[in-house]
Amino acid sequence: MAMINLLPESQKNELRSARANVVLLRYNIITIVAIILLGLFCALFYVILSSDKNTAIVQNEQSSAESKKYSDTRKQADMFKKDLALASKIFSKEVNYTDTIFAIASVLPQGVVLDSLDLNANSFGNETVFTAHAKDQASVTRLKDSFQKSKEHFENAHFQTISDTNAQNVNNNGDKAYPITVNISVKIKKVTQ
Structure with missing residues (x-):
């Protein structure tokens, strides 16, 4: 048996609008939740990246401090290298x-x-x-x-x-x-x- 819809046309329009409003409200809530989650992910990535940046800066400063400790050794090694080059040059011109x-x-x-x-x-x-x-x-x-x-x-x-x-x-x-x-x-x- 078929049902007869006896509701007036204005009420039908209001019911359709109410359903559309509910769907739009759901879309708005989903969009707001997605934006909040995206913002949280961005904030989390920012915190991780800034933490990595700070760690890299600290490691760089430590490496610089360690390299300064070895600068005297590096200078001695460079002088030794120059001395070896000079000795090699002298020996290449040696007359036997x-x-x-x-x-x-x-x-x-x-x-x-x-x-x-x-x-x-x-x-x-x-x-x-x-x-x-x-x-x-x-x-x-x-x-x-x-x-x-x-x-x-x-x-x-x-x-x-x-x-x-x-x-x-x-x-x-x-x-x-x-x-x-x-x-x-x-x-x-x-x-x-």
């Missing part, structure tokens, strides 16, 4: 005369002796003249060949002068055991360690 002397001695063939040996820092990388005495011409040739073959230590070996005291008839001023005097020019390479 012993290895060079052994290299010269190793290229001298039998029957040849050096008159003198004068080495200094300028001797390396530049032409250096050695005066040697030899027993015969074959020894002189072997001397030049030995310098030319020792490419690790020497380069550009060539004769400047060769004189034979027997051929020049020198009166007992020459050495009878080593009558040939040779001036040989050689460029000495710096021996690297």
Whole structure:
């Protein structure tokens, strides 16, 4: 059976408005509660962030205080580092005369002796003249060949002068055991360690 609605039209409108007002009131309450909750969350995040900020500031101050304690150690370490760099630079420019002397001695063939040996820092990388005495011409040739073959230590070996005291008839001023005097020019390479 169907119900007949006998309410007047104005009352029907008021009932519809009352229902709409109840729904709007519920929406307003839900919105206000949501805004309050959102505000509480924001306040909570603000408190947490400000607490973290304060903690970070305190830790930063403690770290600064600790780093000031170690500033003397850091200065000493920096000075030690500079000293090591200087020592490394000095050692890289070091000239090892012993290895060079052994290299010269190793290229001298039998029957040849050096008159003198004068080495200094300028001797390396530049032409250096050695005066040697030899027993015969074959020894002189072997001397030049030995310098030319020792490419690790020497380069550009060539004769400047060769004189034979027997051929020049020198009166007992020459050495009878080593009558040939040779001036040989050689460029000495710096021996690297």
